[in-house]
Amino acid sequence: MKQVNIINFLDINKGKLATTISEDYKPVFLKQGDLDGACGPYCLMMALLINGAVEMEDVNDLWNIKLSSRLGKLVKAMREHDTLFTNGTDIKDIVLMVDNSFGK
Incomplete structure (x- = not known):
């Protein structure tokens, strides 16, 4: 059976996936090119x-x-x-x- 897991401390802020673990929203999603500039x-x-x-x-x-x-x-x-x-x-x-x- 397929299962969906909800991650409670993730939210979308200003169009970006962010963590809410701390008081500040901190972006957590990386996309192609973010790390290597390619x-x-x-x-x-x-x-x-x-x-x-x-x-x-x-x-x-x-x-x-x-x-x-x-x-x-x-x-x-x-x-x-x-x-x-x-x-x-x-x-x-x-x-x-x-x-x-x-x-x-």
Whole structure:
């Protein structure tokens, strides 16, 4: 039988999941990119997939991609930016990477 467990000390505050264990509401939910700053590259890869510029098989194996291909050049630029994108990426970073990989 399926069971639903209620966590009493969680609530939504200002649109964010938060804990009510202390007097202050403290956010507790993390989403993709919160820890590694790679949300920009994830969005870019999804946009390239949607537009047919890359194939899922290629995106699923970025470590073994031919670096001289258009996608490979993009992956190389992402690696040079920093493996974990600890400083995040902004639109200028993404535009530069795409322009250098896929052309203008």
